[in-house]
């Protein structure tokens with residue numbers, strides 16, 4: 001494996017090419033920076049989209065053929081980042097449907113992660129021993145064309161009503177093994193602060209809930225939603241982590257950076273989960289630049305997801321090996337914190353597993369031979385003693401009671 005060091009991307013400055021002035025000339029700054037104005041002016045149908053963006057034939061067909069399959073919705077802010085001259089613009093590929101999305105392939109699943117059989121109540125997906133996913137609503141600021149939870153975000157589940165919310169909370173309350181609750185949907189930051197707090201406050205009051213995570217694309221698609229008042233609200237429920245979803249460095253604009261830094265400044269750590277998408281970000285240079293841009297605004301790269309086997313997404317899937325190769329081109333060559341975990345969420349509901357390049361060349365009883373990131377072999381001598389039990393552990397456990 002060789003990685004041309006000349007190719008290591010210089011950390012680019014934030015130079016967003018926004019078409020705001022051209023597309024929304026009448027919007028005042030107050031309107032533009034008001035997330036509710038952005039939501040009211042979201043582009044939700046093909047006719048409006050075609051007025052604002054010259055669609056390719058593939059996109060025109062995509063918009064028409066996916067109309068009955070999955071919602072269209074693009075915030076003016078996100079739309080203004082689309083390159084009008086290039087169908088492979090990463091923002092465009094995530095927001096504008098193409099024909100391939102309307103095609104179902106054999107083996108593709110409506111519920112690719114096997115979540116529905118693991119929903120003891122409407123609001124909860126309980127798949128791992130100690131943590132649950134809490135689904136709060138079915139709406140988003142932008143409907144990602146790569147959404148794999150579209151059976152939910154396509155509508156029909158709506159915002160949790162009082163009964164369903166209470167059942168979800170009751171489930172967490174009565175399952176003491178749940179120490180981590182991941183709030184998602186839909187996008188929880190589209191809830192009013194009052195509604196959000198009606199979920200966070202009772203969750204935080206449950207003694208065994210040690211931490212809360214919120215999965216959101218707001219910093220990417222609607223950064224004006226991150227207000228000081230939202231950041232302060234979130235800080236009250238610490239430890240609370242925001243997990244966001246930047247897929248390409250082009251999305252890291254001045255506005256996105258302001259949103260992330262505001263959260264971090266208020267004591268809310270932010271992590272990023274990217275999804276690997278063919279011909280959009282399936283290149284080590286892009287993922288490396290994305291990671292660097294995230295770290296520069298104190299957002300930690302967390303997962304790099306292999307695309308789920310969801311209906312209509314074959315055209316965005318990469319071979320497993322492509323992801324492993326990207327990690328191999330990052331590990332050692334850049335800051336360890338910049339290297340995400342490559343995760344495959346197993347089709348059918350097995351949960352996530354992580355993959356990484358195999359650095360072990362040979363295992364012998366007395367030593368293991370490994371290669372380093374440059375491919376050079378090194379020996380690690382194995383110790384003579386192999387008992388790894390910790391004698392103090394019982395003492396420590398007894399003392400804590």
Ligand SMILES: *Cc1c(COP(=O)(O)O)cnc(C)c1O
Nearest residue numbers: 125126127128131132133182352
């Ligand atoms: C991804 C996921 C989680 C969280 O997994 P981590 O590896 O802890 O980030 C929890 N529940 C479900 C259903 C998930 O898909």
